[in-house]
Amino acid sequence: MKNFERSCKDRIFHIYKNAWCITFFIPEHLPEQAVKKHTLIKNFLAQIGLHYYFRTKFLYMNKYFLTICMAIATATAAGLQPLKAQVTETIPPGVDSVYRATPTKINDLVHTKLDVRFDYGKRYLYGKEWVTLKPQFYPTDSLTLDAKGMDIKTVALVNGKTTTPLKYTYDEEQLHIRLNKSYTRDEKYTLYIEYTAKPDELKVKGSAAITDAKGLYFINPDGTDKNKPVQIWTQGETESNSVWFPTIDKPNQKTTDEISMTVPGKYTTLSNGKLMAQKNNGDGTRTDTWKMDQPHSPYLFMMAIGDFKIYKDMPWKGKEINYYLEPKYAPYAKQIFGKTPEMIRFYSKTLGVDFPWVKYAQVVVRDYVSGAMENTTATLHGEHIQKTDRELLDGNEEGTIAHELFHQWFGDYVTAESWSNLTMNESFATFGEIIWNGHDKGKEGEDRSRYEKLAAYLRGTKNGISPALARYYYNDKEDVFDAVTYSKGSIILYALKNLLGDDAFYKGLQKYLQDNAYQNGEPQQLRLALEAVSGRDLSQYFNQWWYYGGHPVLDVTYGYNNGKATVHVKQIQDNAVQTFILPVKVDLYTGKNKVSKTLLINKREQDFSFDMSAKPDFIDFDADKIIVGEIKENKTIDDYTFQYKNAPSFANRVNALKFASHDKSDKAQQLLLAMLKDADGEIRATSIEALDLANPEIKAAAIPALLNIAKTDKATRARAAAITKLALTGDTEYLPLMEAGINDKSYNVIGASIGGLAKLNPQAGTAAISKLDADTKKHIQNALFQFYGADPKDEYQHHFTEALAAAASPSKAYPVIGPYIEYLFKNENPAITEKGLQDLAAAAKRLKIENVFASQLVPAYENMSAAKAQAAASATGAAKDNLQKQAAAFKKAAEVFKK
Template identity: 35%
Template sequence: MGEEERVATLEQAIEQYKPSPERDFDLLHSDLDIALDLKAQTVLGTAILSLKPYFYPQNTLILDAQDFDVHSVRLLRTDSLELNFRYDSQKLQIYLPQTFTKEDTLRVMIKYTAHPSRNAGNGSAAITDTQGLYFIPSAGDGTEVRQVWTQGETDHNSKWFPTIDAPNERATHALKLRVPDQWTTISNGELVSQTRNADGTRSDYWRMDLPHAPYLVAFAAGDFDRIEDQWEGIPLGYYVEQDYAEGAKKVFGNTPRMLAYFSELLGVKYPWSKYDQVVVRDFVSGAMENTTVSIFMEDLNMTAKEAIDSEFDGIIAHELFHHWFGDYVTTESWSNLPLNEAFANYSEYLWYSFDEGRDAADLHYIGEMESYFYEAEEKQVDLIRFDYEHNEDMFDNHSYAKGGRVLHMLRNYLGDEAFFEGLNFYLTQHALESVEIHDLRLAMEEVSGKDLNWFFDQWFLSSGHPELVVRMDYSEPGNVLVTVSQEQDLESSPLYIIPFELSWYSGGERYSRKFTLDRKVKQFALENKDSVTAVYFDEAKVLLAKKRGSYGQDYYKQQFMESQFGVSRYEALDSLAQYGLSRGIMERSLGDEFWAIRERSLQHFGEAIADAGLEAKVEELAATDPNNGVRATAIDWLVAYGQEDYSSQYMIWVEDSSYYVAGAALEGLLTSSGTGIPKALTAASFEEEGNIRMIVPLADYYTRERVPGKGAWLHEKISETEGQSLYYLIGYYADYFVVMPEEGTMEAVNNLVDLATEATQPYIRLAAFQSLFGFVDEEGVLDKLKKIYGQEADESIKSGEEYFIFPYLDEN
């Protein structure tokens, strides 16, 4: 690199550097009085901010206020002084009448109208919009509003009230909220009072007495039922629409146990006065951890029967854990976002380990690691980074999945006692403060007495991950030699220091030794004494690393048969698939104590299981397995490979309390021939079901058999279905009208166009967009696509080539 190029690179780095927000003023308290104009979808507000210069004397106050009409600004003292200001639609620059010092406290009142929908959009994969406050239309013609809710992360709360919208700010606040009288409101802190107004509205007064970051201010308002719960005198509320009240008791039912577990684990009791959880429509993220009131996407709206198979404990634990890591102790800048999100991600592992056992937690975390590796194919950046373009860029699988895995390695290196004492010290030392990555390192060093610069430098402050090649030499039976080499690109990734474990089994006992790789290539002597034929590198799958080695069928058989770790047996079973499975291995896998291995065997070794004569074992799993997912997969296997007629069992299983089981059995009924009941009659008897696991088998059957007269039913279902269920239904919906155009093709096309252009979730827009390609030969459809997505070449639209689809995704 030449001198000019080097200088240009250094100058660009300086230009791209994102510092922590500078603190000219310290925001102390915000009094917010707002009325929601549901027709205009605006906010009529009065904000009184109490603040003081942070250190240096100040004569100008700059506030974040995005897309407001600012009516007046006044300084409140013994009199009220109107202030001059300049406003550019994003920043409100207020000229103070004199220079104030850090000994002075000011009260500034702003009257305004906020227009949240102006200039919104351009969010991220994690937070898909930047509107800050959302008016959600009712079903039907959509002219009425059924809910209003907020989403302030990262700097979007200044879309509805003026503030210093930075994560290193911290203040108390009060919120007076004017809403229709029949609505329920939920916000931070305590509901102090409710006052009915003469115009049919009601004013609710909420107060938050402990300081927190402005992005965590929130409310939700609408027609919600409240399910009451409590933990150690702390009130808990689960807010859902009335139809889902019974389901919410199950969906959120583990919250008291989570509070108890996390409080004990951290040695810091849940630090807030209450905890509410609200499920809203059309949320722009999975969930958001606003202090004392987490808001969740609509997928958590579940009936009592649907909630039997709820798989949302992970996201519920995630948002709850944020109330320690993110709300109680808050990242000082978005560059340090992993101090919020890595911990919340790791809470999922902690909870699953506590509630379902380590095997389930390990498998969940392997999935998280693979999400990071997938992202790392295109993007490798530091966890703590100061050169991102937009705040939203930080919300990626580095900050979440990689960050959580790094914490898991830190815990494994320090040991549980030091790790959790370190977290206690960190939380206690920095309670109600903002932090950066070095605060975490110093806390862990203070408790453990270990130097951790090397660990934080390579994992938090560098890019990439290790790529390891492991070679085993068994030529000396009593002293296996293990050679490990690092093969990652050292131009972009560090040469890592990697503590790791080697393990082996002898006489039914597990043995292990810990080593440290601190070279590019290093050899380790196991000194195992007893002869062994299989040594396992990182058997428990702790390391965030790509690993390669030369292993054979016998090695994987031994690993599957003897490993104590479910995730290791799971890996071995996958590897054995390339060789073909013996009857003994399949029989063992179908009876494995880890449900995921039983399920995996059924999914991937279907015909081989049949050839091995294990159909009776599969029927047993379908009838009696304690895991509903395994039961459903076993039924799927019987439908696909079963030689016996299971019609009578399907008739019983389709009435099961689990939709997983019932949906699989319905597919069986619509495939088998032994019931004596016409399949069309069977299908019609389930059309009132609203669960996607029952709808999909019906839609698939109607399409496969070209059953006429089902267009109206499908139009109704596509209009009623939301969230992830809608995503799964879209393809089946489109397929029916492709093969049955007389049933209402253009109505289907119009519905898909609406979803492709207006759906909140990008994955739904994509599914609808792709489904439209099935109709391009219909008159007018090509014109609709061109009108919506631009005048691309006809052939590229017809073929759906990636260069046409993906620019659209990038923009949305």
């Protein structure tokens, strides 16, 4: 599953200050999304004249840090090997001390048969269930099923065609059943349960990764919202499917299933497995029966019901590949999902295990509570993935599609045995994104994906501290859905592939999948499979990366003396973090000649030297960019220029870009000029934003390249950046470029052109905006808000008011709030100020984000109040009166949220 990092295809983190935009690479997934699978989150923080917008698929949040015993760190630093057995995890400060054991299996699910119908008005599901089980090992005369917030009508034992009522107790969470006798592990028994599921009456809370946990969702069931389809869909992970059917809702259970859904005849249904039958009931309803003959975990059960248009792609080895979309988006199904058959072929060949299920479908739903979910045979996506051809010009969600598909092997075919071992699902799915990018886009795409995953992980850490991958202590299972599990885990797997070689690594994955097919897995099983194939002892590697937490922070310095090039490495991560054992490749460049060396870092501080006839022009430490950690080097702009031109891996180029963007030297500007021709569109865009056009020589050299990029670049982000940069010159000769950009197909380019007109000719900008259709305005909302904020006329307020009122969730409101506050500050009408602050307060209450306002906006309001009061001190007449009223309004708003 993917969320924050929706997952993080990875996006850009924009910092807008005045007209400048500096971008850094950030993956979308959570988890680059924790967050759990791939949902578009736009986060906002505001202060005077400064907005932060976070556009990412996966906002990762690390709440807890893992502390490692000093004795272990000291022993490792002394060169001692860690114990071969699994390391005992240290409990992080503030984390529950209860060990999160894999759930004990008393009874095993065997088969689950459901017959469900829906009450759209009440938002109820009326269900009948026949569930077959058997004891795991020991005889038992009782059964406990998870069943959240239901009305239980009947619980009975099935005897052929008759049923025998059973005694039970129910506490709104679990159904405790007394069986008619004690059953042995060789005996199966079937229960019949009749019940009503009432998800909207359930009191549950979600998490950062999955924002709600009521399992079954009725979307616009009464049809009152004409802009939204009527839909029903489910979301099972982590343990929410027990809201709509009684089950043992744990990942280490596996069951086959059959689901019959009675729905209005006009709707399409989707579930796991194959559609076996459709029966017209003669009353306007139809009953569809879906059957899943291969066992899978209860959290992977799914239903989706709505007005979907089905696009049938070419089957893969006779297995159907279908895409379910709203009719409006059906014409673009192939553009959105069309690489799926090749992904299936690539993953099947790479893993040595063919796609294991009877079909693969992908469905897009409204108001989804996460990014996407890898339900067995039927992945469910949030609406962000559903795009027109115009929207696809500015980016697709291919990373999410690849991520969820890889789960069909890692997560569905073999499932993590507990949430503590979620790494066996999510680390692998995120790794699947990386290797797909390598297959589809070459080494450049693979390296870019790895770089973004590493950046996503490191953003949530400090001093090398982070939790372990296999996590047996946590406050809530949702805490495990974070950047450690997703991003860090994926690049640890990639580093392991690099260590063993592709052939041995993938043979090991094949063995792991085959040995544990339709069962459960944890890291030790993966270790044993890889050891069996490679013949290598991997205990140290797994202890270091799966069972200890943290990462290395290396302080690396270079020197040359008496014919020897020297490399000094010091591990400077927190002393509580382990000392890492790291094989590292180092490339030493003299002119165009390169010498490669391999170092073994296994102490807190080490020196390495190499015989060299001359001082190296450049040393590329960790040349393969495999280290899962941070490297701090004593490089100059000359070093970065050399690495950009002579050792141009993706990471080397981006790191050179980051350094040059902050360096004010002429050499840095020259390097940025060179980057205007980089192969990567994001690097071109970011180099444009960092150029200093106040320097006449740089401007003269840059303008021809900027004009060419603005007109012809294939990357719309680069084109938009060039248009914005040219507008910042204030030169009206570029007005025709902006006017032409208004008619472009790319929303990125249109938005940048609107911003350019705001700077060069606001009157022309107003006229251009009036000609835009509603759909275009919806897609360039941020650009329009910036335009209205640059010239804050009273008549513009209704745009902000309407957008804020239409925001149905915090993620939809945040992009409005920041520009609205800036507009209110720049406007000079106290009535506008008071109305706007009322709008914002009402939105905060409606969306339950008062705490965000209290923490982020109170300082902004106070600063704005002080600024208005200061301006009033030197004003006279009506202007003075207006400024004082505005100061009072901002002050009052701050005081309200303080309370």
